[in-house]
Amino acid sequence: MSTPTAQRLAAERRQVRIGAALLVVAAVAALAAPLLGPAAPDRPLTTGDVFAPPSARHWLGTDDAGTDVLIELLWGARVSLLVGLVASVISVAVGGGVGLVAGFAGGRTESLLMRLTDVALVLPALPLAIVLVAVTRPGLASLILVIGLVTWPGTARLVRSQTLAVKERAFVRRARSLGSSETRTLMVHVLPQVLPLIAANGALVVSQAILAESTLSFLGLGDAELPSWGRMLSFALARGALSAGAWWALVAPGAAIVAVVLGATLVGFGLEQTTAAATRRNLLAVGSPRATHGRGRRDAEAGSAAAELSVRDLTIEYPGPAAEPVRAVDGVSFDLRSGEILGLVGESGCGKTTVLMSLLGLLPEGARVAAGSIRLGGRELVGLGERELAAIRWREISLVYQGAMNALNPVRTVGSQIREAILRQSELQTAELVALRVRELLERVGIAASRAGSFPHELSGGMRQRAVIAMALACSPRVLLADEPTTALDVLVQAQILDLLRELRDELGLSVVLVTHDLGVVAEMCDRVVVMYGGTVAETASVDDLFHRPRHPYTQALLAAFPDLDRPAEVLRTIPGAPPRLDPPPPGCRFAARCALAVERCRHEAPELRALVPGQRVSCHLAEP
Amino acid sequence: MSGGRRLGRKLLGSTATVLFVLALNFFLFRVLPGDPARAGLADPRLSAESVAKIRERFGLDLPVVNGIESLRPLRFGSLWTDPRETQAARYLSNLLRGELGISYHTNRPVAELLGERLWNTLLLLAAGQLLALAAGVALGAWAAARSGSRGDRLAVLGGLTAWSLPSFWLAMILLFLGSQFFGLPLGGRATPALDGGPLLRALDLARHLVLPTITLAIVSFGEYLLVTRSALVDVLSSDFVLVARAKGLSSGEVVRRHALPAAALPIVTLAGLNLGLVVAGAVQVEMVFSWPGLGAAMLDAVARRDYPVLQGVFLLLAVSVVLANLAVELLYPHLDPRTRRS
Numbered sequence: 001m002s003t004p005t006a007q008r009l010a011a012e013r014r015q016v017r018i019g020a021a022l023l024v025v026a027a028v029a030a031l032a033a034p035l036l037g038p039a040a041p042d043r044p045l046t047t048g049d050v051f052a053p054p055s056a057r058h059w060l061g062t063d064d065a066g067t068d069v070l071i072e073l074l075w076g077a078r079v080s081l082l083v084g085l086v087a088s089v090i091s092v093a094v095g096g097g098v099g100l101v102a103g104f105a106g107g108r109t110e111s112l113l114m115r116l117t118d119v120a121l122v123l124p125a126l127p128l129a130i131v132l133v134a135v136t137r138p139g140l141a142s143l144i145l146v147i148g149l150v151t152w153p154g155t156a157r158l159v160r161s162q163t164l165a166v167k168e169r170a171f172v173r174r175a176r177s178l179g180s181s182e183t184r185t186l187m188v189h190v191l192p193q194v195l196p197l198i199a200a201n202g203a204l205v206v207s208q209a210i211l212a213e214s215t216l217s218f219l220g221l222g223d224a225e226l227p228s229w230g231r232m233l234s235f236a237l238a239r240g241a242l243s244a245g246a247w248w249a250l251v252a253p254g255a256a257i258v259a260v261v262l263g264a265t266l267v268g269f270g271l272e273q274t275t276a277a278a279t280r281r282n283l284l285a286v287g288s289p290r291a292t293h294g295r296g297r298r299d300a301e302a303g304s305a306a307a308e309l310s311v312r313d314l315t316i317e318y319p320g321p322a323a324e325p326v327r328a329v330d331g332v333s334f335d336l337r338s339g340e341i342l343g344l345v346g347e348s349g350c351g352k353t354t355v356l357m358s359l360l361g362l363l364p365e366g367a368r369v370a371a372g373s374i375r376l377g378g379r380e381l382v383g384l385g386e387r388e389l390a391a392i393r394w395r396e397i398s399l400v401y402q403g404a405m406n407a408l409n410p411v412r413t414v415g416s417q418i419r420e421a422i423l424r425q426s427e428l429q430t431a432e433l434v435a436l437r438v439r440e441l442l443e444r445v446g447i448a449a450s451r452a453g454s455f456p457h458e459l460s461g462g463m464r465q466r467a468v469i470a471m472a473l474a475c476s477p478r479v480l481l482a483d484e485p486t487t488a489l490d491v492l493v494q495a496q497i498l499d500l501l502r503e504l505r506d507e508l509g510l511s512v513v514l515v516t517h518d519l520g521v522v523a524e525m526c527d528r529v530v531v532m533y534g535g536t537v538a539e540t541a542s543v544d545d546l547f548h549r550p551r552h553p554y555t556q557a558l559l560a561a562f563p564d565l566d567r568p569a570e571v572l573r574t575i576p577g578a579p580p581r582l583d584p585p586p587p588g589c590r591f592a593a594r595c596a597l598a599v600e601r602c603r604h605e606a607p608e609l610r611a612l613v614p615g616q617r618v619s620c621h622l623a624e625p
Numbered sequence: 626m627s628g629g630r631r632l633g634r635k636l637l638g639s640t641a642t643v644l645f646v647l648a649l650n651f652f653l654f655r656v657l658p659g660d661p662a663r664a665g666l667a668d669p670r671l672s673a674e675s676v677a678k679i680r681e682r683f684g685l686d687l688p689v690v691n692g693i694e695s696l697r698p699l700r701f702g703s704l705w706t707d708p709r710e711t712q713a714a715r716y717l718s719n720l721l722r723g724e725l726g727i728s729y730h731t732n733r734p735v736a737e738l739l740g741e742r743l744w745n746t747l748l749l750l751a752a753g754q755l756l757a758l759a760a761g762v763a764l765g766a767w768a769a770a771r772s773g774s775r776g777d778r779l780a781v782l783g784g785l786t787a788w789s790l791p792s793f794w795l796a797m798i799l800l801f802l803g804s805q806f807f808g809l810p811l812g813g814r815a816t817p818a819l820d821g822g823p824l825l826r827a828l829d830l831a832r833h834l835v836l837p838t839i840t841l842a843i844v845s846f847g848e849y850l851l852v853t854r855s856a857l858v859d860v861l862s863s864d865f866v867l868v869a870r871a872k873g874l875s876s877g878e879v880v881r882r883h884a885l886p887a888a889a890l891p892i893v894t895l896a897g898l899n900l901g902l903v904v905a906g907a908v909q910v911e912m913v914f915s916w917p918g919l920g921a922a923m924l925d926a927v928a929r930r931d932y933p934v935l936q937g938v939f940l941l942l943a944v945s946v947v948l949a950n951l952a953v954e955l956l957y958p959h960l961d962p963r964t965r966r967s
Contacts, residue, residue: 008773118638119645121898122950126905127923127942131935134927135653211791215909218793219924233794237913242801242811250801254794261789269785269851282772282858283866284876284884360871386875393873401871406864411886411961420882424873455962468868 019266033074051246061248064239079228087209090148095155103163121153203268229253285365307335314372343526361389398477402484408456415452421474441470462493534590541616726933735937746918753841761849769857787847792906796913812915856888897953
């Protein structure tokens, strides 16, 4: 099993290899041409053999001049590859140079160069090439030069934007501030970063150049002396290959052009994709996780009847780079009681967001619930189909997602996005009622109803987060999931948003799961807390117990790393080391490697989550009542 | 950058491009070898005197600009001639009156010659582009929604192959197939000496349009597919897609209502920039199908060294592409509110 990203990367590498193979075949053909015989003018014509179909003697038949199509084809490969490569070098040198200098220098140089590029970019390339070739002496050199000159602006644009991005990276700024000269910074630090993109673009220019060469030769603007594929087609068409039914004289050169152009395109496109592959994720592909039941034991203590949401032994696996799947969540159990705010805390990567999204049936591509159960008011959610989940989403469980800027669609108004959520509810269907509800929701979260027509970028960060909350309330859900609802907001706005959430909970009787890594938020907001570590629950407790009687060494370490206003003199201690890899997880306690108290037993035997005192459960061998 | 400044910059760029094309048109064709007297066919009966007469008729006896008598051979002249009596001034004042000069070959005004050709080319492009855009966007969105899957890879390969097809070759192959197996006409715009009412003539035109339109559609289709797919793949990694899924929207609804509107900007931008390529495709297709459009006129002009026509076509094509790009720029605020002036 491998990750979707890795699969994509492998597919793109394969694409590059196929493309390169096509080019290698063409190169071998070009080199082998003299072995089969000289090009057309130097070979006695087999007169009377015009447009002869493919035979043992002429594998690809003969053309309008009675010349062997195969031999012409091999010679043509030379012209195509030569023009493609040299023109691409010219284009990339000019375009890459302009882009690199413009992006790096900035200021007036940049605006001058880019304006020049913009002018050149909109000139229609083929007509320009036709004009230029027509007025210069037709020949290989002028052909190459013209093609190189009409294809550079695209490269310049691309390289400039990449250079701009690289320039702002930390190591380049550091080099500059340390007194590295401009030229040196450009050559040593910036160029190597931009090079992969230049290479990808270079391959694409090769394909364009080969296409342009064959087109110009076909139009009779190439070097009439040179055996090129375009010329073959031009003569074949002019001499009536169509009416003679001599498809071989037309198909073979065309197929050769397509193969070489496609080869270069595959290389360029594949290279371009591999440079971007790591950052891409397809969020559309999230969906109802395939579930396999029956694994893991049922929790002895069944979910309490008062629980709104009850999670038992939840285990979620991702395909990972190794053969063994990554067990991102392993045997997690907790209850969300009606009307409470439950905190889900832990370092990043501990599985808290995965748990949260699984409650909506939205796991990333490839992930699956391997075991466990999620019950909403007594109804099992694990194993539900896409349609049944769609009916639960937003109506019963809705979401306040982190980073308010990205949680809203930038090209649609706030009002329309709230309206869309309301329309999931069948009761409100007339336009007036829906509009009324949008106003009501906006006003409830403290936004003037007149802002319904605003786009997200027209609102401040705090307002956007309020709009996201209004959207979450659209269908009057019973459970609200909030994933880091206050990150990227300043402290004052943070406090306002938290106040709003608490008010809404009191007023609407919402039950809230709040994912955060900020213990300050936990202290202020939550009734109870689930502390997660390495995909497992380390401790669950009431807020009071957690802050005053933490029993798991990890909870204690988290608290020690958190500044306390009451005891400002105390030294903050960070937790040494990093969370464990989970493919597969370590055999014993997952925190053992970083735990100051760990004994031999902790490294071999995984501790169970035990109820030490009523309301507080700890998964640690050493914890005592 | 505010929308106003952006538009201003774009207008400036468009103007610069048009000026560049004008200068190129004016100077390039005066540096070149070639002469109205020898355009088309070399007539051995012409005396030096009549050659001079013909040159005078085309205004080529005037100084190029103040200070330069002629560019080929390069001769400097007086700076103080009447600026109105130069080739540059004539060229510009003619242009302002919508005149593009007189064809060396046919002696007809170039503007008149190209006027009818322009409509033929537009007719050809419009149908093909609409077809390509619809199919490319639909399949590109389909592929992006399942990016990384086998179907996606096949769609991308199909797009790349379509992109790699030389227009002229595809035109030939389709011409071969269409005429052999479907009885479609071998080229041209209308069947000569066709009797019949307007309906029959329209039908005849449509039959002539089928193959060139399909050719142009296939060639542009690949590009639209790839652009749509890559723009959508970017958008589909945004958080709002996840939120829309959490709202209970199906993947199809998310693509249609959220992802495509957010990806419209890069798609339309590239469609605008691609117009240059589309024009290139039209030149080739017109040649293969003997379609009496601008591209065919351009190639005829090259063969006959009919410079006024060549200049005229190039100016017309370049200005069209520049204007189309500008139009796309004007569309921006409607596609993406973030580019709107606040």
